[in-house]
Amino acid sequence: xxxxxxxxxxxxxxxxxxxxxxxxxxxxxxxxxxxxxxxxxxxxxxxxxxxxxxxxxxxxxxxxxxxxxxxxxxxxxxxxxxxxxxxxxxxxxxxxxxxxxxxxxxxxxxxxxxxxxxxxxxxxxxxxxxxxxxxxxxxxxxxxxxxxxxxxxxxxxxxxxxxxxxxxxxxxxxxxxxxxxxxxxxxxxxxxxxxxxxxxxxxxxxxxxxxxxxxxxxxxxxxxxxxxxxxxxxxxxxxxxxxxxxxxxxxxxxxxxxxxxxxxxxxxxxxxxxxxxxxxxxxxxxxxxxxxxxxxxxxxxxxxxxxxxxxxxxxxxxxxxxxxxxxxxxxxxxxxxxxxxxxxxxxxxxxxxxxxxxxxxxxxxxxxxxxxxxxxxxxxxxxxxxxxxxxxxxxxxxxxxxxxxxxxxxxxxx
Amino acid sequence: xxxxxxxxxxxxxxxxxxxxxxxxxxxxxxxxxxxxxxxxxxxxxxxxxxxxxxxxxxxxxxxxxxxxxxxxxxxxxxxxxxxxxxxxxxxxxxxxxxxxxxxxxxxxxxxxxxxxxxxxxxxxxxxxxxxxxxxxxxxxxxxxxxxxxxxxxxxxxxxxxxxxxxxxxxxxxxxxxxxxxxxxxxxxxxxxxxxxxxxxxxxxxxxxxxxxxxxxxxxxxxxxxxxxxxxxxxxxxxxxxxxxxxxxxxxxxxxxxxxxxxxxxxxxxxxxxxxxxxxxxxxxxxxxxxxxxxxxxxxxxxxxxxxxxxxxxxxxxxxxxxxxxxxxxxxxxxxxxxxxxxxxxxxxxxxxxxxxxxxxxxxxxxxxxxxxxxxxxxxxxxxxxxxxxxxxxxxxxxxxxxxxxxxxxxxxx
Numbered sequence: 001x002x003x004x005x006x007x008x009x010x011x012x013x014x015x016x017x018x019x020x021x022x023x024x025x026x027x028x029x030x031x032x033x034x035x036x037x038x039x040x041x042x043x044x045x046x047x048x049x050x051x052x053x054x055x056x057x058x059x060x061x062x063x064x065x066x067x068x069x070x071x072x073x074x075x076x077x078x079x080x081x082x083x084x085x086x087x088x089x090x091x092x093x094x095x096x097x098x099x100x101x102x103x104x105x106x107x108x109x110x111x112x113x114x115x116x117x118x119x120x121x122x123x124x125x126x127x128x129x130x131x132x133x134x135x136x137x138x139x140x141x142x143x144x145x146x147x148x149x150x151x152x153x154x155x156x157x158x159x160x161x162x163x164x165x166x167x168x169x170x171x172x173x174x175x176x177x178x179x180x181x182x183x184x185x186x187x188x189x190x191x192x193x194x195x196x197x198x199x200x201x202x203x204x205x206x207x208x209x210x211x212x213x214x215x216x217x218x219x220x221x222x223x224x225x226x227x228x229x230x231x232x233x234x235x236x237x238x239x240x241x242x243x244x245x246x247x248x249x250x251x252x253x254x255x256x257x258x259x260x261x262x263x264x265x266x267x268x269x270x271x272x273x274x275x276x277x278x279x280x281x282x283x284x285x286x287x288x289x290x291x292x293x294x295x296x297x298x299x300x301x302x303x304x305x306x307x308x309x310x311x312x313x314x315x316x317x318x319x320x321x322x323x324x325x326x327x328x329x330x331x332x333x334x335x336x337x338x339x340x341x342x343x344x345x346x347x348x349x350x351x352x353x354x355x356x357x358x359x360x361x362x363x364x365x366x367x368x369x370x371x372x373x374x375x376x377x378x379x380x381x382x383x384x385x386x387x388x389x390x391x392x393x394x395x396x397x398x399x400x401x402x403x404x405x406x407x408x409x410x411x412x413x414x
Numbered sequence: 415x416x417x418x419x420x421x422x423x424x425x426x427x428x429x430x431x432x433x434x435x436x437x438x439x440x441x442x443x444x445x446x447x448x449x450x451x452x453x454x455x456x457x458x459x460x461x462x463x464x465x466x467x468x469x470x471x472x473x474x475x476x477x478x479x480x481x482x483x484x485x486x487x488x489x490x491x492x493x494x495x496x497x498x499x500x501x502x503x504x505x506x507x508x509x510x511x512x513x514x515x516x517x518x519x520x521x522x523x524x525x526x527x528x529x530x531x532x533x534x535x536x537x538x539x540x541x542x543x544x545x546x547x548x549x550x551x552x553x554x555x556x557x558x559x560x561x562x563x564x565x566x567x568x569x570x571x572x573x574x575x576x577x578x579x580x581x582x583x584x585x586x587x588x589x590x591x592x593x594x595x596x597x598x599x600x601x602x603x604x605x606x607x608x609x610x611x612x613x614x615x616x617x618x619x620x621x622x623x624x625x626x627x628x629x630x631x632x633x634x635x636x637x638x639x640x641x642x643x644x645x646x647x648x649x650x651x652x653x654x655x656x657x658x659x660x661x662x663x664x665x666x667x668x669x670x671x672x673x674x675x676x677x678x679x680x681x682x683x684x685x686x687x688x689x690x691x692x693x694x695x696x697x698x699x700x701x702x703x704x705x706x707x708x709x710x711x712x713x714x715x716x717x718x719x720x721x722x723x724x725x726x727x728x729x730x731x732x733x734x735x736x737x738x739x740x741x742x743x744x745x746x747x748x749x750x751x752x753x754x755x756x757x758x759x760x761x762x763x764x765x766x767x768x769x770x771x772x773x774x775x776x777x778x779x780x781x782x783x784x785x786x787x788x789x790x791x792x793x794x795x796x797x798x799x800x801x802x803x804x805x806x807x808x809x810x811x812x813x814x815x816x817x818x819x820x821x822x823x824x825x826x827x
Contacts, residue, residue, distance in 0.1 A: 094497050094501055107722070109501065132501065132722065136501070136502060200488070201488040202489075202634075203488075225631075227630055231488075231631040231632070
C-alpha cells in the first residue's frame with residue numbers, strides 16, 4: 001500500500017516547483033485546480049507564479065512526479081492543463097462554501113489534502129480556530145500555552161469534502177455545478193435553505209436560487225426575510241419569478257410583491273390568470289386588513305344542496321382550497337347565508353338540505369376590517385377561518401387563522 | 415402612470431432603501447466628533463468652516479464605494495477584504511479596527527458621562543445604566559427595532575441646529591468663513607483641520623455602512639436611491655458640524671473661552687448663550703454618545719465575525735452566534751468601564767492611541783476599497799469609471815496623507 005501523506009493547502013502554497021532535471025526551482029506554487037468528477041475531487045492542474053526567465057503558469061497534474069511540503073518536482077511536458085472545476089485558493093480558501101449536510105454557509109480557513117500514489121485528493125475543509133491560528137503561525141505557541149495552562153488542545157474542525165459545495169468560481173464556465181447542487185438541496189429544509197441564501201453574496205445567492213426547482217424556490221422564498229425576498233425577486237428573471245410566486249399561497253405572494261414597486265406589475269402580468277387576479281385583489285387591499293390576507297377560494301354550496309352531494313364534492317376540492325373543513329352557503333347572488341363545518345355535515349342525515357342545518361349566528365368581517373379586529377374575532381369564537389363579505393353581504397373570501405397569526409407574529413418580533 | 419403615482423412609488427422605493435447612509439453619517443457625529451467640532455469653533459471661530467465642504471465631498475466619495483460594494487456583491491467589506499487579500503491581512507486589520515473602535519466607544523461613554531452630569535445625573539449612574547440598556551436592546555430586540563430607534567435618534571441632532579441659531583451667530587461672517595479659506599496657517603491650525611477630517615471619515619463607517627446596505631438587501635436596480643441616501647447622510651452630517659462650530663464660534667470664541675472637550679463646551683455655553691442653548695447642546699451630546707455607543711460595538715462584532723467566518727447578526731440568538739455576542743459585550747462593557755474608571759488625564763493618552771490607529775487604518779482600508787472597486791471579477795460592470803477612479807484616487811491620497819499627517823503630529827506632540 002502506498003504511503004498516505006496529509007497536507008494543508010496553506011503549507012503547500014508558495015512552495016518551490018522545479019523540473020526533475022534542474023536543481024533550481026523555476027516557480028512557486030500559486031494554486032491547485034480540482035475536478036469534481038469524483039465525490040472527493042482530484043487535483044488536475046497547478047498554477048504557478050513563475051520566477052524570472054520562466055513563463056510556465058499552468059501545468060497539468062500529470063506532469064507532477066512528486067509533491068512534498070518543501071518542493072514539487074515536475075517532468076517536462078508539452079501537454080496543456082485541463083479545465084478545472086474549481087481552484088483551491090481562488091474559490092475555496094478564505095471563501096464561502098455551502099455545507100450541504102449541516103445546511104450552513106462556512107468560511108474556509110484551510111483545505112486538507114491527501115497525497116497518495118502521486119494523486120492529490122481534496123479531503124476536508126478546515127473551518128475552525130485551529131486553521132486560522134496555523135495560517136497566522138500562532139498554532140504552536142498557542143497550543144503550547146493552552147496545554148500548559150489548561151491541559152487543553154485546540155481542536156480541529158473539519159467538514160468532509162463530500163458535503164461541500166464550492167460557490168462562484170469567478171466566471172469560469174461550468175464551474176458551479178448547479179445541476180448537481182439542486183439534487184443535494186432537495187433534502188434541506190426550506191427554512192435552512194433560506195438561512196443559506198441570506199448568508200451568501202449576491203452572485204452566489206442568485207445562482208443558488210436559480211438552480212432550485214420552482215417548488216423549492218417558492219418554499220425558500222417564503223422563509224427569507226422581506227429584504228431578501230425583494231432582492232431575490234428583483235434580480236430574478238420575471239417569468240421564472242412569476243412561476244415561483246404561483247407556487248406560493250396567494251397572500252404570501254402578495255406580500256412579496258407589495259414592496260416591489262413598479263416591478264410588481266411586470267411579474268403579475270406573467271403570472272397565470274387565476275393566480276394573477278387573486279394576487280391583484282389582495283394587493284388592492286390594505287396590508288393589515290382582512291382583504292389583504294384572505295384566500296379567495298373556499299368551498300361554496302347552495303342552500304338547496306344535500307349533505308350527500310356536498311360530501312361527495314369535498315375530496316376533490318381539497319386540492320384547490322386551503323380551508324376544506326368549512327362550507328360556505330351562498331345564494332344565487334353569492335350573498336353569504338351561513339357556514340357549516342365538516343363535523344356538522346358528517347353528523348347530519350345524508351339526504352338533508354343545507355338550509356335545514358344552518359343554525360348559528362353568522363360572524364363575518366369586511367375586507368377593510370383591520371387585522372387586529374379579525375384576530376379578536378378568532379380569539380372570541382375560536383374559528384379556523386372567518387368569511388369576508390362586502391357591504392352587500394357578498395362573499396369575497398375567507399381569512400385563515402394562521403394568516404392572521406403569521407401577521408401578528410411580525411408584530412411580536414418588532 | 416400619472417406623475418403623482420410615479421412620484422409616490424419613487425418615494426416608497428427611497429423609503430425602503432434609505433437608512434444606511436444617513437444612520438452611518440449621523441453616528442459619525444458621536445462624542446469624539448462633537449468634541450473636535452466644538453474645539454474648532456471655540457478656538458478658530460468661523461475661520462475653519464470652509465473645511466466642511468471638501469470633507470463632505472471626501473466622505474461621499476468613500477462611503478459611495480462602500481454602499482456600491484455592498485449592493486453589487488451582497489457581502490460586507492471585511493468579507494471582501496478576506497476573500498481578496500487573504501486571512502493574514504484581514505486578521506491584523508481586524509485587530510486594529512477592534513482597538514480604534516474601542517477607543518471610540520470609550521469616548522462615547524465619556525461623552526455620556528459628561529452630558530449626564532450637566533443634567534445632574536452622576537456618571538456612576540448614567541454610564542452603567544446606559545451600557546446595560548444598550549446591551550439589552552441589542553440582545554433582546556430584533557434588528558428592525560434597533561434600526562428604527564437609531565433612525566429616530568438621528569432627529570435629536572436638530573437640537574444642535576436650534577442651539578446654533580440660539581447662539582446668535584454673525585451670519586455674514588459665517589458664510590464668508592465657509593467659502594473663503596482665510597486661515598492663518600501654522601502647525602496648530604493644520605492639526606485642527608486634520609482632526610476635523612479624521613473624525614468625520616473614520617474606518618468603522620465603511621464597515622458599518624456596507625454591512626447595513628447588505629442587511630437591507632438593496633437590489634442593484636435601486637442603487638441610485640442608495641447613492642442618494644449616502645449623499646443625504648453626508649450633507650446632514652455636514653450641516654450638524656456646521657451648526658456645532660457655529661454655536662461655539664458665536665459664543666465661546668467671541669468671549670475668548672477655551673475648551674478641551676464637548677462636555678466643556680456645553681458647560682461653557684451656559685453663561686454666554688443661556689441655559690436652554692447649553693441644555694440643548696448637552697442633550698445632543700447625550701443622544702450622540704448613546705447612538706455611537708450602541709452602533710460601534712455592533713459594527714465591531716459584525717466586521718470581525720465576517721472576516722473570521724463566524725456566525726453573526728443581531729437577529730440571531732446568543733447560542734447561535736457566541737463569538738458575535740461575546741465581542742459585542744466585551745467592546746460595550748470595556749468601553750463603559752474604561753470611561754468610568756479613567757480620569758480625564760488618563761483618557762487623553764487612550765484617545766491619542768485610538769486616533770493614531772485610526773489614522774493608520776484609514777488609508778489602508780481606502781486603498782483596499784479602491785483595489786476591490788476596480789476589480790472586474792468582483793464588481794462586474796460596476797467598477798469605478800475612469801473619471802471616478804481619478805477623483806477617488808486623488809481623494810484617497812488626500813485623505814490618506816491627512817491621516818498620516820495626523821499620526822505624525824499626534825506622535826510629535
